[in-house]
Amino acid sequence: MIEVQKNTTNSDNSNTEEKELLLKVKDLKTYFYTEEGVVKAVDGVSFTINKNEILGLVGETGCGKSVTALSLLRLVRSPGKIISGQIEFEGINLIDLPENQMLHYRGNTITMIFQDPMNSLNPVMKVGDQLAEVYLLHQKEYLKEELAKARQENSILKEKLKQMKSDLKNASEEGAETLKVQINALKRKVKGRITLKDIAYRESSQLLDRIGLPNADSLINRYPHELSGGMRQRIMIAMGLACNSKLLICDEPTTALDVTIQAQILDMIRELKNRLHNSVLFITHSLGVIFELCDRVAVMYSGNIVEYGTVEDIFENPQHPYTKGLLAAIPKVTPESRKNKLAIIKGMVPNLIYPPSGCRFHPRCPHAMKVCQEIRPDLIPLNNAVQVACHLYDKDKSDPDLYRPLTNEERLEATI
Amino acid sequence: MTESISNPQIDEIDPNEPVLTVENLEVEYPIIGGLFMRKVGTVRAVRGVSFELYPNETLGIVGESGCGKTTIAKAILNLVKTSGGSIRYRNEEIQNQLSKKRRIRQKIQMVFQDPDASLNPRMKIVDIIGEPLKNLLGIKDKVELRQRVLELMTQVSLKAEHLDRYPHEFSGGQKQRIVIAKALACNPDVIVLDEPTSALDVSVQAQILNLLQELQEKLHLAYIFITHDLSVIHHIGHRIGVMYLGKFVETGNIEDIFYNNQHPYTQALLSARPAVSKSELQEKIILEGEIPSPSNPPSGCSFHPRCQAKMLPECNKKEPEETALSESHHIWCWQFGRDEI
Numbered sequence: 001m002i003e004v005q006k007n008t009t010n011s012d013n014s015n016t017e018e019k020e021l022l023l024k025v026k027d028l029k030t031y032f033y034t035e036e037g038v039v040k041a042v043d044g045v046s047f048t049i050n051k052n053e054i055l056g057l058v059g060e061t062g063c064g065k066s067v068t069a070l071s072l073l074r075l076v077r078s079p080g081k082i083i084s085g086q087i088e089f090e091g092i093n094l095i096d097l098p099e100n101q102m103l104h105y106r107g108n109t110i111t112m113i114f115q116d117p118m119n120s121l122n123p124v125m126k127v128g129d130q131l132a133e134v135y136l137l138h139q140k141e142y143l144k145e146e147l148a149k150a151r152q153e154n155s156i157l158k159e160k161l162k163q164m165k166s167d168l169k170n171a172s173e174e175g176a177e178t179l180k181v182q183i184n185a186l187k188r189k190v191k192g193r194i195t196l197k198d199i200a201y202r203e204s205s206q207l208l209d210r211i212g213l214p215n216a217d218s219l220i221n222r223y224p225h226e227l228s229g230g231m232r233q234r235i236m237i238a239m240g241l242a243c244n245s246k247l248l249i250c251d252e253p254t255t256a257l258d259v260t261i262q263a264q265i266l267d268m269i270r271e272l273k274n275r276l277h278n279s280v281l282f283i284t285h286s287l288g289v290i291f292e293l294c295d296r297v298a299v300m301y302s303g304n305i306v307e308y309g310t311v312e313d314i315f316e317n318p319q320h321p322y323t324k325g326l327l328a329a330i331p332k333v334t335p336e337s338r339k340n341k342l343a344i345i346k347g348m349v350p351n352l353i354y355p356p357s358g359c360r361f362h363p364r365c366p367h368a369m370k371v372c373q374e375i376r377p378d379l380i381p382l383n384n385a386v387q388v389a390c391h392l393y394d395k396d397k398s399d400p401d402l403y404r405p406l407t408n409e410e411r412l413e414a415t416i
Numbered sequence: 417m418t419e420s421i422s423n424p425q426i427d428e429i430d431p432n433e434p435v436l437t438v439e440n441l442e443v444e445y446p447i448i449g450g451l452f453m454r455k456v457g458t459v460r461a462v463r464g465v466s467f468e469l470y471p472n473e474t475l476g477i478v479g480e481s482g483c484g485k486t487t488i489a490k491a492i493l494n495l496v497k498t499s500g501g502s503i504r505y506r507n508e509e510i511q512n513q514l515s516k517k518r519r520i521r522q523k524i525q526m527v528f529q530d531p532d533a534s535l536n537p538r539m540k541i542v543d544i545i546g547e548p549l550k551n552l553l554g555i556k557d558k559v560e561l562r563q564r565v566l567e568l569m570t571q572v573s574l575k576a577e578h579l580d581r582y583p584h585e586f587s588g589g590q591k592q593r594i595v596i597a598k599a600l601a602c603n604p605d606v607i608v609l610d611e612p613t614s615a616l617d618v619s620v621q622a623q624i625l626n627l628l629q630e631l632q633e634k635l636h637l638a639y640i641f642i643t644h645d646l647s648v649i650h651h652i653g654h655r656i657g658v659m660y661l662g663k664f665v666e667t668g669n670i671e672d673i674f675y676n677n678q679h680p681y682t683q684a685l686l687s688a689r690p691a692v693s694k695s696e697l698q699e700k701i702i703l704e705g706e707i708p709s710p711s712n713p714p715s716g717c718s719f720h721p722r723c724q725a726k727m728l729p730e731c732n733k734k735e736p737e738e739t740a741l742s743e744s745h746h747i748w749c750w751q752f753g754r755d756e757i
C-alpha cells in the first residue's frame with residue numbers, strides 16, 4: 001500500500017499515522033456487450049481508499065470513471081457486466097455477495113451522489129418527503145430510538161399541562177391570568193401523536209440546517225424545481241449524508257455549477273469529511289477540483305489507471321506523458337503564460353471497442369516506443385508515493401529493438 | 417441577394433475604429449402569468465451595458481449563470497428584442513432592425529455552447545456548412561459549394577473525407593470545429609462565442625482555443641467570448657467585462673482584472689477558481705448565498721447582500737456609478753465612487 005503523505009490544503013492528521021484500509025479494488029473489469037462489439041469500459045483497474053481520505057478519480061469523457069463508480073455499487077446495467085476483479089470493502093468482497101446483502105451496502109455504507117441533481121431528485125415529491133424517505137429506509141432503528149425519546153418528552157409535557165389546568169381552577173384571579181398565558185404557550189409545544197414520519201422530517205430539516213442551507217424548515221416543503229442548482233446539489237449531498245455512510249462516492253457533483261457555488265460545495269465536502277471522518281471517492285474531469293480537494297489521485301485513461309499517487313507529487317511532478325499533457329493543456333493564470341500557445345494532446349480518445357494494442361495511450365504519446373505497441377504496461381511503484389503505468393520507467397531497457405522510438409510509418413499505422 | 421458580398425468595408429480594416437459599439441443596452445423579458453396569461457412583471461436581464469469591440473480583439477464577458485451574458489449575445493444578433501440603448505455595427509444602428517437582419521447576421525456570427533444542439537443530425541456536414549453559403553451568399557453551383565465548404569473545413573483542420581458524414585460520427589471537439597467553420601462561412605467580422613469550450617474536455621479545449629487564436633490572427637476577427645471559466649479568458653482574452661445581475665461591475669484589460677482587480681465580486685470570482693499548482697493556490701473568498709433573481713434585484717448595488725467589503729450607507733440605496741481607475745480600468749462600486757459625489 002502506498003504510504004500517504006497528507007495534502008497541505010486539508011491536513012489535520014500527522015504524517016506518521018498508519019492509515020486504515022477501507023476499500024480495495026483489484027483488477028476490476030467491466031465490459032459492455034453491445035451489438036457493435038465488446039466495449040472494455042473498465043479494463044483492469046486497481047486502487048485503494050483509506051479511512052478518512054479523499055481519493056480523486058480524474059480523466060476525460062469516456063475513460064471509465066463513472067463506470068468504475070457504478071461497479072463499486074454493482075449498479076452497472078445490462079448490457080454491462082462486471083467480468084472479473086475484487087471489490088473488498090472492509091475485508092468483504094462485494095462482487096460475491098448475493099443481491100439481498102448487497103442492498104444493505106447501497107445507501108447504508110456506500111452512498112453515491114450523481115452529477116445532475118435534476119435527474120436524481122423526484123420532481124413530483126417535496127424535498128422533505130424525499131429526505132424523510134432516506135431516513136425511513138436506511139435509518140429506521142435510529143428513528144425508533146428518537147421516536148421513543150420524543151414520545152417520552154411529549155408525555156412529560158402533557159402531564160405538566162394537566163397539572164397546570166387543575167391549578168387554574170384553584171388559582172386566584174391574578175394568578176389565573178399568568179397561568180393562562182403559560183398554558184397557551186405549552187399547548188403549542190404539546191403534540192398529539194408523534195409518528196415515525198414526524199421524526200424523519202425533523203431529522204431532515206436538522207440535516208439541511210447542518211449543511212448550511214438557510215430556512216431549512218420551509219425548504220423541506222418545496223419541490224426541486226423551486227430550488228437553484230446549487231441548492232439541489234446540496235440536497236443531494238444531504239441525502240448522501242443522511243445515512244452516515246462510510247464511503248461517499250461523488251460523481252461530478254460540481255460540474256453543472258458556477259465557480260462560486262462550486263467553491264461552496266467543495267468547502268462543505270471537505271468540512272464534512274473532517275467532521276464525520278468518512279471517506280470520499282471524488283470523480284471529476286477537472287484537475288483543479290482534484291488539486292483543491294483530494295489527498296490522493298488516480299488518473300484514468302481509456303479504462304486504465306495510468307498514474308496513481310498523492311496529489312502533491314502528481315501535480316508538482318507528473319510522470320506519465322498523459323498526465324503531463326493534461327496539466328499542460330490547462331490555461332494557467334500567470335503573466336507569462338499568455339505568451340505561449342496551449343500545449344495539446346494530439347488525436348482523440350480511442351474507441352473502446354477496438355482499443356489500441358499495448359499501451360492505450362501510445363498513438364497519442366510523444367515518446368511512443370516499439371514496446372508500447374506490443375506490451376501493456378503495468379502500474380509500477382516509482383517511489384513510495386507514486387505509481388505509474390508507462391514503459392518510459394521500465395527498469396530493464398536492454399532490448400534495443402523494443403526500446404526504440406516508433407518510426408513515422410508505425411506511428412501513422414497506430415493512429416488508424 | 418448578392419449585394420452583400422460586395423461590402424466595401426471587408427478589406428479595409430481600421431484597427432482603431434470599433435466594429436461593434438453597444439451603448440446602454442437594456443433587455444427585458446416579460447413574466448407571463450395569472451389567469452389570462454397577461455404580463456405580470458418584467459425581468460431586467462441586461463441593465464445598461466456599454467462596450468466597444470475592435471477588430472483583432474477578444475472581449476471576454478464573465479459571470480455566473482443567470483447574470484445576462486447570453487442575453488447580450490442574443491441582443492447583438494437580433495434574437496431578442498431590446499428595450500433600450502443602441503447597438504451599432506460600424507456606425508450603423510442595427511438594434512431591432514429586422515430588415516437589416518439578413519445582412520447583419522453575415523457579419524456577426526454566433527457559436528453556441530452545445531455543438532450537438534447546433535447541428536442538424538439529419539444533414540451531412542457539407543450541407544450544414546454550405547447552408548449559409550447557399551442562403552446568404554447565393555452560391556447555387558454544387559461543385560463550387562463543395563469547394564468552398566472544403567476550404568472552410570481545412571481552415572478548422574477537418575479533412576475532405578469528413579464532407580459527407582453526419583454529425584453523430586464526430587467527437588465533441590470535431591463538432592465544435594464544424595460549428596466554427598459554419599460561422600466562418602460568410603466572412604464575418606465579429607463572432608460571438610457563447611461558452612464554446614464548456615462542454616469539452618481540457619485537452620480538446622486547448623485545441624479549440626488554439627484554433628480560435630489562429631483564426632483571429634489570420635482573419636482579423638473580433639470575438640465576444642462569453643464564459644464562466646476565468647483561466648480560459650485569461651489565455652484568449654484582451655479585455656474583460658465582469659458581469660453581475662445584468663450589469664458590468666468591473667471592466668478592464670487582462671492586467672487590470674487579473675492582477676489589479678478591485679471589485680469585491682471580481683476578487684471572489686477569481687479566488688473561487690480551482691488552482692492546479694501551488695503557486696496559484698490562494699486564500700478562498702467563499703461568497704455566501706447565490707445570485708439573486710433578476711426579477712426582483714436587491715436595492716442599490718445588486719451585489720451588496722453578498723459583498724464582503726465594508727458596507728457603506730450608499731450600498732443598499734443607490735446603484736453605483738461608473739468610476740474610471742485608469743484609462744482601461746472601470747469599476748462600478750461605491751468603495752471607489754464615493755469621493756466624487
